[in-house]
Amino acid sequence: MAHGPATLADGWKAYISRWVFTTNHKDIGTLYLWFSFAMFILGGAFAMIIRAELFQPGMQLIKPEFFNQMTTMHGLVMVFGAIMPAFVGLANWMIPLMIGAPDMALPRMNNLSFWILPFAFAILTSTLFMEGGGPNFGWTFYAPLSTTYAPESVNFFIFAIHIMGASSIMGSINIIATVMNMRAPGMTYMKMPLFVWTWVITAFLLVAVMPVLAGAVTMMLMDINFGTSFFNAAGGGDPVLFQHVFWFFGHPEVYIIILPAFGVVSQIIPTFSRKPLFGYSSMVYATAAIAFLSFVVWAHHMFTVGMPIAGELYFMYATMLIAVPTGVKVFNWITTMYKGSLTFETPMLFSIAFVILFTFGGFTGLMLSIAAADMQYHDTYFVVAHFHYVMVAGAVFSGTAAIYYWLPKWCGKMYNETMGQVQFWVAFIGFNIAFMPQHFLGLAGMPRRYADYGLQFADWNMVSSIGAFIYGGAQIMLLFNVVMTIRKGKPVVEDKVWEGAEGLEWTVATPAPYHTFEKPPEVK
Amino acid sequence: MSEESTYYVPEQSKYPIAAATGFGLMAYGAATWVIDSSNPYILILGTLVMTVVMCMWWNTVITENIQGLANAQLKHSYVLGMLWFIFSEVMFFAAFFGALFYLRVIVNSWLGGEAAIGIFDDTPTDAAVANNALLWPGYETQWPVMETPDQAANGDAAIFKGPDQAMSFPGWANILSWLPLWNTAVLLTSSFTVHIAHTGLKNNNRKQFVTWLGITVLLGLIFLVLQAEEYIEAYQHMGLTLNSGIYGTTFFLLTGFHGAHVTLGTIMLMVAFFRSLKGHFTHDDQFGFESAAWYWHFVDVVWVGLFLCVYVLD
Numbered sequence: 001m002a003h004g005p006a007t008l009a010d011g012w013k014a015y016i017s018r019w020v021f022t023t024n025h026k027d028i029g030t031l032y033l034w035f036s037f038a039m040f041i042l043g044g045a046f047a048m049i050i051r052a053e054l055f056q057p058g059m060q061l062i063k064p065e066f067f068n069q070m071t072t073m074h075g076l077v078m079v080f081g082a083i084m085p086a087f088v089g090l091a092n093w094m095i096p097l098m099i100g101a102p103d104m105a106l107p108r109m110n111n112l113s114f115w116i117l118p119f120a121f122a123i124l125t126s127t128l129f130m131e132g133g134g135p136n137f138g139w140t141f142y143a144p145l146s147t148t149y150a151p152e153s154v155n156f157f158i159f160a161i162h163i164m165g166a167s168s169i170m171g172s173i174n175i176i177a178t179v180m181n182m183r184a185p186g187m188t189y190m191k192m193p194l195f196v197w198t199w200v201i202t203a204f205l206l207v208a209v210m211p212v213l214a215g216a217v218t219m220m221l222m223d224i225n226f227g228t229s230f231f232n233a234a235g236g237g238d239p240v241l242f243q244h245v246f247w248f249f250g251h252p253e254v255y256i257i258i259l260p261a262f263g264v265v266s267q268i269i270p271t272f273s274r275k276p277l278f279g280y281s282s283m284v285y286a287t288a289a290i291a292f293l294s295f296v297v298w299a300h301h302m303f304t305v306g307m308p309i310a311g312e313l314y315f316m317y318a319t320m321l322i323a324v325p326t327g328v329k330v331f332n333w334i335t336t337m338y339k340g341s342l343t344f345e346t347p348m349l350f351s352i353a354f355v356i357l358f359t360f361g362g363f364t365g366l367m368l369s370i371a372a373a374d375m376q377y378h379d380t381y382f383v384v385a386h387f388h389y390v391m392v393a394g395a396v397f398s399g400t401a402a403i404y405y406w407l408p409k410w411c412g413k414m415y416n417e418t419m420g421q422v423q424f425w426v427a428f429i430g431f432n433i434a435f436m437p438q439h440f441l442g443l444a445g446m447p448r449r450y451a452d453y454g455l456q457f458a459d460w461n462m463v464s465s466i467g468a469f470i471y472g473g474a475q476i477m478l479l480f481n482v483v484m485t486i487r488k489g490k491p492v493v494e495d496k497v498w499e500g501a502e503g504l505e506w507t508v509a510t511p512a513p514y515h516t517f518e519k520p521p522e523v524k
Numbered sequence: 525m526s527e528e529s530t531y532y533v534p535e536q537s538k539y540p541i542a543a544a545t546g547f548g549l550m551a552y553g554a555a556t557w558v559i560d561s562s563n564p565y566i567l568i569l570g571t572l573v574m575t576v577v578m579c580m581w582w583n584t585v586i587t588e589n590i591q592g593l594a595n596a597q598l599k600h601s602y603v604l605g606m607l608w609f610i611f612s613e614v615m616f617f618a619a620f621f622g623a624l625f626y627l628r629v630i631v632n633s634w635l636g637g638e639a640a641i642g643i644f645d646d647t648p649t650d651a652a653v654a655n656n657a658l659l660w661p662g663y664e665t666q667w668p669v670m671e672t673p674d675q676a677a678n679g680d681a682a683i684f685k686g687p688d689q690a691m692s693f694p695g696w697a698n699i700l701s702w703l704p705l706w707n708t709a710v711l712l713t714s715s716f717t718v719h720i721a722h723t724g725l726k727n728n729n730r731k732q733f734v735t736w737l738g739i740t741v742l743l744g745l746i747f748l749v750l751q752a753e754e755y756i757e758a759y760q761h762m763g764l765t766l767n768s769g770i771y772g773t774t775f776f777l778l779t780g781f782h783g784a785h786v787t788l789g790t791i792m793l794m795v796a797f798f799r800s801l802k803g804h805f806t807h808d809d810q811f812g813f814e815s816a817a818w819y820w821h822f823v824d825v826v827w828v829g830l831f832l833c834v835y836v837l838d
Binding site for chain 1: 531533534535536537538539540541543544545547548550551552554555558559581597600601602604605608609611612613615616618619620622623626627631632635640649651659660669672673674682683684765766767769770771772773776777
């Protein structure tokens, strides 16, 4: 392990084989992050097409069939291609550094988990060019729309889901094994940074629910091609079964996306408040409670499907219960900032925006959890606005904060603070212009996933589209900032890039050497 | 927790990218094949690539272990990896068992215009009654579903026709000719034999280890042959197919996936058997065998669940 990683100076061949054959957690983390950014741009392009078409009523740019494919692919690419791999990338980079491990527990499998993803998304994206078009049934792919009435390419979609699920399971097993087995001496569970805690709980969720998703798509595959009747009442099955199986995966999935985001914010807010995290252990327990509750609330996505009243009531109250541990978290973040000596660097700005906007998204979630009221909100733009507040202002803002926060440690260069802050404000303003009006549209009755709408919705849709374009532009600025930092950023020499930062990752040199903690550090 | 700095991190490896390529080809090939059954070639190619890579990869891991590169901490990582992999398999089956319970207990009642479970609704809801009267008139709640809602409503024009005969308990008089019972006996016995082998290995009794491991492999193969026999029987004589409504659907998917896992477990045990013949495994270095044994116990437990929920309970 003496020589360092191959660089471009060693020639193309060596450079490419470094990345393709790597077993290094930092390399693999970098691969994940760049891949997820590429997918973010792709999914973002789909979103821009959607918003361009919805800029005004009537059909302008694309056909409704293609619009359906865009909504579906936007959701799939963003959830499975952009947000999840982004956090896996952060986990790869940071977990070994945070717990004082030399690498991930199973380094070769780590590389396999990553390299499955490009194949999965190549298959998924190629469906757009197939006869009959790509998946057009929404990212939740409800049967029978995704079975009886699906285009032929649904089979490619199914197997793409299968292999990206396998990738997620391997990645999670790796994270669990790393955290359980690779902690430095003295790094007890209750000393682990919160990012590690949230990720290991996320990994448990992933190992538990990705196989259920595999089961759901397998049932689809059998119904489509082999004459079974899981989702067909004629044979004694039930299309609602699909929704139950899907949301048993799907609800934990949304926490899979948001829990690592909680972890990131719980690292950043103490750093820039120059205070330790308030209520560390309650944060851990709250995360575990949220994870547990995520398994028993799935049918709140299906209030209008015709469940017995007892079921509606149970899922309503169970869902509201989630507000308790989530409230604990929000309270702790705010209390961490209380009386701290705060500074507002870009990562902190994104984190504070996260707390505010995520809480806002949480409140609309509470509104949606009221079964009786959901009869009105269900499948409207109110839902779209709700989950974009938690997915974008939640997960994506937190991911962006993480990039700004750790980029100096990764590459040894400091980003341009002015550019970072400009990017934040463009993203923040653009996001709210894009999604705040969608609440109004939804409450006024505009259904989601339609290529056209009534004239009464025209104004807010135009506003929303303008906001979406601004927000899209903010991502190009993010790319620009990151590339400029890597190429021309001001070198950082301190190990501890941020003066208020705590943790093992700030004890290694800047930029982080290729191999760290080959001798485990002592944690007191 | 780590106590030494010799955790083995291979510098580079060509296996992951090769495996990912094989996996990608398998996925693309499988989709191509289900659409056009005359084109299984990409799937076959992918499977071949995958098989070769897996063999080489595990061969390397075994060699590394023999060379002493795997310290106790790394072995513990393997143990954790295997245990959590088995947990993910449990959840895969949970999806199918959950589907079975939902279909049997709730959907089946509603299709017949009945109340589902006491705590939810004692009397049938209007929706259930209307569902039955308007969509599937004549369908009566039953398990196994011998007459599908489709048949009840549409008679001979139905697409989904129930089986002529189900796999359920045939009564005490015919119990000895009931294949699932034999399968249960075979698989339960094999769980014991693999445990005897394990005990032998722990006590450094090589002969006991190899012999009973061999017997376990044999029992695994017998189970698979019996299950194949059962499927042939179902298709040729009982009219029980994938297409015969929800009973055939759940029967074949649950037992089929279990059978696939038995196949995988048998292969793992077989590899362990041939390695044991070469003198691999000692009482303190037995992960390869132990993980196969854990997996075997797991498929056994799943079978007990299947036997009860798919075959016995009516």
